Amino acid sequence: MKNIYIIVATRNMHKVDEIRAILGGQIHYLTLNDFPGYPPVLEDTPTFEGNARKKSISFAKWIGRSSGRLFELIKHDSSEVYILADDSGLEVDVLSGAPGVHSARFAASDVSGAGNSPDSANNAKLLRLLMDVPKEGRTARFRSVIALTRLLFSPLNKTLMKADDDLLGRQTIVVDGACEGTIAMAASGKNGFGYDPLFYPQNSGQSFAEITAEAKNKLSHRGKALEKLKMKMSL
Numbered sequence: 001m002k003n004i005y006i007i008v009a010t011r012n013m014h015k016v017d018e019i020r021a022i023l024g025g026q027i028h029y030l031t032l033n034d035f036p037g038y039p040p041v042l043e044d045t046p047t048f049e050g051n052a053r054k055k056s057i058s059f060a061k062w063i064g065r066s067s068g069r070l071f072e073l074i075k076h077d078s079s080e081v082y083i084l085a086d087d088s089g090l091e092v093d094v095l096s097g098a099p100g101v102h103s104a105r106f107a108a109s110d111v112s113g114a115g116n117s118p119d120s121a122n123n124a125k126l127l128r129l130l131m132d133v134p135k136e137g138r139t140a141r142f143r144s145v146i147a148l149t150r151l152l153f154s155p156l157n158k159t160l161m162k163a164d165d166d167l168l169g170r171q172t173i174v175v176d177g178a179c180e181g182t183i184a185m186a187a188s189g190k191n192g193f194g195y196d197p198l199f200y201p202q203n204s205g206q207s208f209a210e211i212t213a214e215a216k217n218k219l220s221h222r223g224k225a226l227e228k229l230k231m232k233m234s235l
Helices: 013-023 048-065 068-073 100-105 119-129 165-170 213-219 221-232
Strands: 003-008 028-031 079-092 139-150 172-183 199-201
Touching: 003 013, 013 028, 013 079, 013 213, 013 221, 048 079, 048 100, 048 139, 048 165, 048 172, 079 100, 079 221, 139 221, 165 172, 172 221, 213 221
Parallel strands: 003 028, 003 079
Antiparallel strands: 079 139, 139 172, 172 199
Protein backbone atom coordinates (compact mmCIF):
# COMPACT_ATOMS: atom_id res chain seq x y z
CA MET A 1 0.00 0.00 0.00
CA LYS A 2 1.38 3.40 -0.95
CA ASN A 3 2.04 5.94 1.78
CA ILE A 4 0.16 9.18 1.18
CA TYR A 5 0.83 12.41 3.02
CA ILE A 6 -1.56 15.33 2.65
CA ILE A 7 -0.53 18.73 3.97
CA VAL A 8 -3.76 20.63 4.55
CA ALA A 9 -3.01 24.31 3.98
CA THR A 10 -4.96 25.58 6.97
CA ARG A 11 -4.70 26.07 10.71
CA ASN A 12 -8.45 25.49 11.10
CA MET A 13 -8.64 22.09 12.79
CA HIS A 14 -12.40 21.87 12.20
CA LYS A 15 -11.66 21.68 8.47
CA VAL A 16 -8.92 19.12 9.03
CA ASP A 17 -11.28 16.91 11.06
CA GLU A 18 -13.86 17.00 8.24
CA ILE A 19 -11.24 16.15 5.64
CA ARG A 20 -9.87 13.25 7.69
CA ALA A 21 -13.36 11.87 8.32
CA ILE A 22 -14.12 11.74 4.58
CA LEU A 23 -10.77 10.85 2.98
CA GLY A 24 -9.96 8.30 5.66
CA GLY A 25 -7.41 7.58 8.33
CA GLN A 26 -5.06 5.62 6.05
CA ILE A 27 -3.61 8.97 4.94
CA HIS A 28 -0.98 10.80 7.00
CA TYR A 29 -2.16 14.37 7.64
CA LEU A 30 -0.07 17.46 8.29
CA THR A 31 -1.23 21.08 8.57
CA LEU A 32 0.24 24.57 8.56
CA ASN A 33 0.71 24.12 12.30
CA ASP A 34 3.53 21.71 11.39
CA PHE A 35 5.24 24.45 9.36
CA PRO A 36 5.33 27.50 11.67
CA GLY A 37 7.54 29.53 9.33
CA TYR A 38 5.05 29.63 6.49
CA PRO A 39 3.81 33.19 5.81
CA PRO A 40 0.10 33.94 5.26
CA VAL A 41 -1.20 33.94 1.68
CA LEU A 42 -3.30 36.89 0.58
CA GLU A 43 -6.58 35.45 -0.71
CA ASP A 44 -7.22 38.21 -3.21
CA THR A 45 -8.67 36.45 -6.25
CA PRO A 46 -12.38 36.93 -7.04
CA THR A 47 -13.21 33.20 -7.09
CA PHE A 48 -13.04 30.22 -4.75
CA GLU A 49 -11.06 28.29 -7.35
CA GLY A 50 -8.55 31.10 -7.76
CA ASN A 51 -7.94 31.29 -4.02
CA ALA A 52 -7.73 27.51 -3.59
CA ARG A 53 -5.20 27.22 -6.43
CA LYS A 54 -3.19 30.15 -5.11
CA LYS A 55 -2.97 28.69 -1.60
CA SER A 56 -2.03 25.22 -2.80
CA ILE A 57 0.58 26.29 -5.34
CA SER A 58 2.06 29.00 -3.08
CA PHE A 59 2.66 26.45 -0.33
CA ALA A 60 4.14 23.96 -2.81
CA LYS A 61 6.62 26.61 -3.98
CA TRP A 62 7.50 27.53 -0.40
CA ILE A 63 8.12 23.88 0.47
CA GLY A 64 10.46 23.73 -2.52
CA ARG A 65 12.61 26.37 -0.84
CA SER A 66 12.21 25.05 2.72
CA SER A 67 12.06 21.28 2.33
CA GLY A 68 14.10 20.40 5.42
CA ARG A 69 11.09 20.47 7.73
CA LEU A 70 9.10 18.29 5.32
CA PHE A 71 11.70 15.54 5.34
CA GLU A 72 11.79 15.63 9.13
CA LEU A 73 8.08 14.80 9.16
CA ILE A 74 7.89 12.16 6.42
CA LYS A 75 8.57 8.76 7.97
CA HIS A 76 8.35 6.54 4.89
CA ASP A 77 10.83 6.18 2.04
CA SER A 78 8.13 5.50 -0.57
CA SER A 79 5.58 8.26 -0.27
CA GLU A 80 3.35 10.56 -2.26
CA VAL A 81 2.96 14.05 -0.83
CA TYR A 82 0.17 16.47 -1.69
CA ILE A 83 -0.80 19.99 -0.69
CA LEU A 84 -4.55 20.38 -0.16
CA ALA A 85 -6.05 23.87 -0.08
CA ASP A 86 -9.73 24.63 0.28
CA ASP A 87 -11.56 27.87 -0.29
CA SER A 88 -15.19 27.85 0.67
CA GLY A 89 -17.92 30.19 1.70
CA LEU A 90 -21.55 31.14 1.81
CA GLU A 91 -23.45 32.63 -1.12
CA VAL A 92 -26.73 34.38 -0.27
CA ASP A 93 -28.91 35.03 -3.31
CA VAL A 94 -30.60 38.22 -2.09
CA LEU A 95 -27.13 39.65 -1.35
CA SER A 96 -25.98 38.95 -4.93
CA GLY A 97 -23.82 36.04 -3.79
CA ALA A 98 -22.23 37.76 -0.79
CA PRO A 99 -20.37 37.12 1.41
CA GLY A 100 -18.83 34.65 -1.09
CA VAL A 101 -15.03 34.68 -1.11
CA HIS A 102 -15.14 37.17 1.77
CA SER A 103 -17.07 34.79 4.05
CA ALA A 104 -14.36 34.45 6.69
CA ARG A 105 -13.75 38.20 6.85
CA PHE A 106 -17.30 39.42 6.18
CA ALA A 107 -17.45 41.59 9.29
CA ALA A 108 -13.75 42.49 9.37
CA SER A 109 -14.38 46.11 8.41
CA ASP A 110 -16.81 46.37 11.31
CA VAL A 111 -14.41 44.82 13.83
CA SER A 112 -10.76 45.41 13.05
CA GLY A 113 -10.47 46.56 9.45
CA ALA A 114 -8.31 43.62 8.31
CA GLY A 115 -8.00 39.86 8.44
CA ASN A 116 -10.64 37.32 9.34
CA SER A 117 -13.40 38.24 11.76
CA PRO A 118 -14.97 36.12 14.54
CA ASP A 119 -17.76 33.77 13.54
CA SER A 120 -20.12 35.58 15.90
CA ALA A 121 -19.45 38.91 14.17
CA ASN A 122 -19.94 37.43 10.69
CA ASN A 123 -23.20 35.80 11.74
CA ALA A 124 -24.46 38.99 13.37
CA LYS A 125 -23.73 41.03 10.24
CA LEU A 126 -25.50 38.50 8.03
CA LEU A 127 -28.60 38.52 10.23
CA ARG A 128 -28.59 42.31 10.25
CA LEU A 129 -28.48 42.49 6.46
CA LEU A 130 -31.30 39.96 6.15
CA MET A 131 -33.42 41.47 8.90
CA ASP A 132 -36.30 42.46 6.59
CA VAL A 133 -36.01 39.49 4.20
CA PRO A 134 -38.81 36.89 4.60
CA LYS A 135 -38.10 33.16 4.88
CA GLU A 136 -38.80 32.45 1.20
CA GLY A 137 -36.22 35.05 0.14
CA ARG A 138 -33.36 33.72 2.27
CA THR A 139 -32.07 31.08 -0.17
CA ALA A 140 -28.34 30.41 -0.06
CA ARG A 141 -25.68 27.81 -0.63
CA PHE A 142 -22.35 26.79 0.77
CA ARG A 143 -19.72 26.32 -1.93
CA SER A 144 -16.31 24.67 -1.68
CA VAL A 145 -13.43 24.37 -4.12
CA ILE A 146 -10.46 22.15 -3.29
CA ALA A 147 -7.09 22.27 -5.04
CA LEU A 148 -4.69 19.35 -4.57
CA THR A 149 -1.10 19.81 -5.74
CA ARG A 150 1.28 16.87 -5.92
CA LEU A 151 4.88 17.48 -4.90
CA LEU A 152 7.59 15.95 -7.07
CA PHE A 153 10.35 14.63 -4.88
CA SER A 154 12.50 11.69 -3.85
CA PRO A 155 12.31 10.75 -0.14
CA LEU A 156 15.31 8.46 -0.55
CA ASN A 157 17.53 11.25 -1.85
CA LYS A 158 15.87 13.88 0.36
CA THR A 159 15.41 16.15 -2.64
CA LEU A 160 12.38 18.09 -3.80
CA MET A 161 11.96 19.35 -7.34
CA LYS A 162 11.67 23.10 -7.46
CA ALA A 163 8.88 24.05 -9.83
CA ASP A 164 7.30 27.14 -11.30
CA ASP A 165 3.59 28.01 -11.38
CA ASP A 166 3.01 26.30 -14.74
CA LEU A 167 4.47 22.95 -13.66
CA LEU A 168 2.70 23.03 -10.31
CA GLY A 169 -0.51 23.97 -12.09
CA ARG A 170 -0.24 20.82 -14.19
CA GLN A 171 0.24 18.82 -10.96
CA THR A 172 -2.94 20.29 -9.45
CA ILE A 173 -6.38 18.67 -9.32
CA VAL A 174 -9.42 20.91 -8.70
CA VAL A 175 -12.83 19.69 -7.47
CA ASP A 176 -15.87 21.51 -6.16
CA GLY A 177 -19.09 20.95 -4.26
CA ALA A 178 -22.19 22.90 -3.23
CA CYS A 179 -24.98 22.51 -0.69
CA GLU A 180 -28.24 24.40 -1.23
CA GLY A 181 -30.25 25.70 1.71
CA THR A 182 -31.68 28.72 3.50
CA ILE A 183 -30.57 31.21 6.15
CA ALA A 184 -32.53 31.02 9.41
CA MET A 185 -33.96 33.97 11.31
CA ALA A 186 -31.74 33.14 14.31
CA ALA A 187 -28.79 30.92 15.15
CA SER A 188 -29.38 27.41 16.52
CA GLY A 189 -27.07 24.58 17.53
CA LYS A 190 -23.64 24.41 19.09
CA ASN A 191 -21.76 22.15 16.66
CA GLY A 192 -19.85 23.14 13.55
CA PHE A 193 -18.26 26.52 12.89
CA GLY A 194 -18.63 29.59 10.72
CA TYR A 195 -22.16 30.12 9.46
CA ASP A 196 -23.29 26.61 10.43
CA PRO A 197 -25.75 27.81 13.13
CA LEU A 198 -27.62 29.89 10.52
CA PHE A 199 -27.62 27.51 7.57
CA TYR A 200 -30.37 24.96 7.06
CA PRO A 201 -29.56 22.51 4.24
CA GLN A 202 -32.36 21.85 1.78
CA ASN A 203 -35.06 19.45 3.02
CA SER A 204 -33.63 19.48 6.54
CA GLY A 205 -35.30 20.64 9.73
CA GLN A 206 -31.97 21.29 11.45
CA SER A 207 -29.07 23.66 10.99
CA PHE A 208 -25.56 22.47 10.20
CA ALA A 209 -24.74 23.24 13.84
CA GLU A 210 -27.46 20.88 15.08
CA ILE A 211 -26.80 17.75 13.02
CA THR A 212 -24.03 15.24 13.71
CA ALA A 213 -20.63 15.55 12.05
CA GLU A 214 -21.32 12.34 10.12
CA ALA A 215 -24.63 13.69 8.77
CA LYS A 216 -23.03 17.01 7.87
CA ASN A 217 -20.22 15.34 5.93
CA LYS A 218 -22.79 13.58 3.74
CA LEU A 219 -24.62 16.81 2.92
CA SER A 220 -21.98 19.51 3.00
CA HIS A 221 -20.28 21.34 0.17
CA ARG A 222 -16.86 20.23 1.42
CA GLY A 223 -18.04 16.65 1.79
CA LYS A 224 -19.23 16.57 -1.82
CA ALA A 225 -15.98 18.06 -3.09
CA LEU A 226 -13.92 15.60 -1.05
CA GLU A 227 -15.91 12.63 -2.37
CA LYS A 228 -15.00 13.77 -5.90
CA LEU A 229 -11.38 14.08 -4.86
CA LYS A 230 -11.47 10.62 -3.30
CA MET A 231 -12.56 9.16 -6.65
CA LYS A 232 -9.86 11.02 -8.57
CA MET A 233 -7.19 9.78 -6.14
CA SER A 234 -8.62 6.22 -6.19
CA LEU A 235 -8.73 6.08 -2.40
